[in-house]
Amino acid sequence: QLELEESGGGEVQSGGSLRLSCATSKFVLGYYHVGWFRQAPGKEREGVSCISSTDGTTFIDDSVKGRFTISRDNTNTVYLQMNSLKPEDTAVYYCAEIAPWKRTITPQQMCTMRPEDLSAVGSWGRGTQVTVSS
Numbered sequence: 001q002l003e004l005e006e007s008g009g010g011e012v013q014s015g016g017s018l019r020l021s022c023a024t025s026k027f028v029l030g031y032y033h034v035g036w037f038r039q040a041p042g043k044e045r046e047g048v049s050c051i052s053s054t055d056g057t058t059f060i061d062d063s064v065k066g067r068f069t070i071s072r073d074n075t076n077t078v079y080l081q082m083n084s085l086k087p088e089d090t091a092v093y094y095c096a097e098i099a100p101w102k103r104t105i106t107p108q109q110m111c112t113m114r115p116e117d118l119s120a121v122g123s124w125g126r127g128t129q130v131t132v133s134s
Contacts, residue, residue, distance in 0.1 A: 002026050002123055004095050009128030012085055018130060020080040022095030033098045034078040035110045035118075036070060038091035038130075045094070047111030049080060053100055059107035064089070085132045092129050098122035 008020040022034060035050035049060045049070040058070050069081045078095065096118055098110060103121045110118070118124075 002029070002032070002097055004097060004123060004125035006093060006095050006125045006128040009093060009130045011131040011133065014085060014087055014132055014134050016085050016132070017081070017083045018085065020082065020093055020095075020128060020130075022078045022080075022125060023076055025076075029076045029078060029097070030072060030074075031099070033100060033105060033107070033110055033122075034070075034072075035096050035098075035107070036078075036080045036093060037096060037111075037115070038089075038093045039127075040088075040091040043091075045115045047113070048093070050107035050111040051078065052107050057107055059111050061111065082130070085130075087132045087134045090130060090132050092127040094124050094127045096122055096124045 002024045003026050004024050006022050031053055033053050036048045037045050038048050039045040051058045051070045067084045071079050098121055
C-alpha cells in the first residue's frame, strides 16, 4: 500500500477556502490515478474529484463544480482547492489511489466506484476533517 496522507483540513466559515493535500513518501504518486472522496456523518462516501495519471484528465462532481479544483504538482502531491465552501461540504475528506496497471479506469469511473470496490484495487488515506460553519 502507498500509505497516503491527507492534510489541510480545518474549520472555516461559509464562503471560505481550504486546500487539501494528498501525499506519500512510498512511491511516485504521479504514476497513480488519484481521487478525492468525502463522507459526511450518516452518509455514504462519495467521489468529489479524480485525476488520471496517464493523460491528466479530471472529473469533478456536479455538487462542487465551479468551486473545487483537483491538480498535481512535481512534488508528489495531489491537491484539492476548495473555494466558496458551504456548510454541506462538511465531511471527512479522503484521498485514494488506483494503479493504472491494476485497473484501466477513467477519472469519472474512479469517482463513481463503490468504496469497497476501490479498496479491492487501490488504497485510501486516513482522511482529514473539513468543517464549514454558517
